[in-house]
Amino acid sequence: MIKVIALLLLLQNAASGEKYYLEFDRFLYPGVPNFPEYGVMMVLDGFLAFYHDEKVNHINQDWLKQYVKEHTEEWQSDVGACLAYNFIFKDQTKNFNTQSNQSEGNEIIQQIIRCDWDEETDNTNGHVKFGNNGEDFITLDAKTETWFATNPKAEVIIETWNADKTTYEITKYIIQNGCLPLLKAFVKYEKSYLNTKVLPSVFLLQKSPSSPVTCHATGFFPDKGIMFWRKDGEEIHEGVEHGDLLPNDDGSFQMSVYLEALKIPPEDWGRYECVFQLSGVQNYVVTKLDQDSIRSNNPKKEGLLTTTSIAVIATMGCVIVIIIVALSSTAFKKRNVTHSIERSSTPSSETASL
Incomplete structure (x- = not known):
């Protein structure tokens, strides 16, 4: 599964110049066979950095491994907070499929929280959107602090969210206190790693x-x-x-x-x-x-005997000749010994008459 995700992310356009982004993709698969109930990916500039579900906890980049090694306690705290958000995410989206008339057991709910940073100007931005069963559902206009329904089925939900700012405040806190500090720290380690050249x-x-x-x-x-x-x-x-x-x-x-x-x-x-x-x-x-x-995969190479093959055949031929000569010599010696024994054990006519 991680290989497929990494390949899809590679096809995206990474940030150019001095602009970077960090993205948290969360998934809920309640009741979907052969899928974890909850999963989260962390993506830096289009490359998968970290993936977690109830069975897998995988760091996918060497620069992140180095960061974790040097900031173990901070990383454990960040991962703990990320996983704890699972319960908030479930609560936020509990009415998604009620509105879309989706039968229970086949839901696929996605949330993307992304922060952008222009290192040159130090400008930052945040983006949030929700998906429901493969369709765009809700998006946030951070400038107006307003949720918009990108699917008519979400109209009832955004009325509640815009009336009660709780969902917005939680999201704003994640972007400012979670996403952006991590993005700036990760860029430092990624740059150091990108300067490393590894030949294949x-x-x-x-x-x-x-x-x-x-x-x-x-x-x-x-x-x-x-x-x-x-x-x-x-x-x-x-x-x-x-x-x-x-x-x-x-x-x-x-x-x-x-x-x-x-x-x-x-x-x-x-x-x-x-x-x-x-x-x-x-x-x-x-x-x-x-x-x-x-x-x-083909043990027999047609049409051309390699130098190695010729050497092996010649060597085997010499070995066979040596073995044949040795066996012949041994057989010859045995035959001569047998004849000598037979001659010495056969009584002469003079001895027999005594």
Whole structure:
């Protein structure tokens, strides 16, 4: 589930320049099979940082792990407050499905609380909205401190919320005393981590001799990496296909680039290289197209015996010859010994007559 969420968040537009945002996404799934009753995600600039439900408590970014290590008590207090809000969230939304005539047991209720910070101007903003069973339901205009129904079914609820400022005051407190201080603290740690450059591990993969050769890079950070195939030092495009940039669970990234190698003569393979380049790093990761380096699910590589294969066959042949010679020599010695015993044990005619 976390992998799916991380992939969806990666597709969002992250904040640009000196603008940052922190978002808390809360979900209620009362009665929905195979889903936790309550879940919360914390998202910084489009990347999943933390996820919690009754079964999972997962920190998804290394910079956040470092923050937690250095601010353990503060983090435990923040998480405790976040989880305690579960009861307020349930109470706030208890009438959602009464108004929408949704049958009990199939509800999916979502709340998004987001704070924005412009580091250059120090301007801040807050955004809040509720969703109900996949539909926009209620949103907040922070400037007028007014709730608006984005779905006609929510009209009765916002009348109560606008008449009684309790829901607004709770939300305002969360933004000013929870979201914004955490956002500013997290940006400091995220920046420090983003300055770290991590090169990937690169592998050559091939499903079968007729499949394209996959050059796969994984574990690099940040996501500013490019991959390409080149021949004789020049980038090529013909017969090359690029895969998608994908996130790993640890916050690093992976990508692949494919080469149609079937039409390339074996003697020309040494002219081809897979190149990975990480922004801000001068050294490239270069992997030569080499038959011996390819990892494959197919145990038999057709059409070409590799140097290693030839060496193994030659070695095995020598071993077999040595074994045959040794066995033959042993058998020969045994045969000679047997004949000697037989001759020595057979009585001569003179001895037999005595």
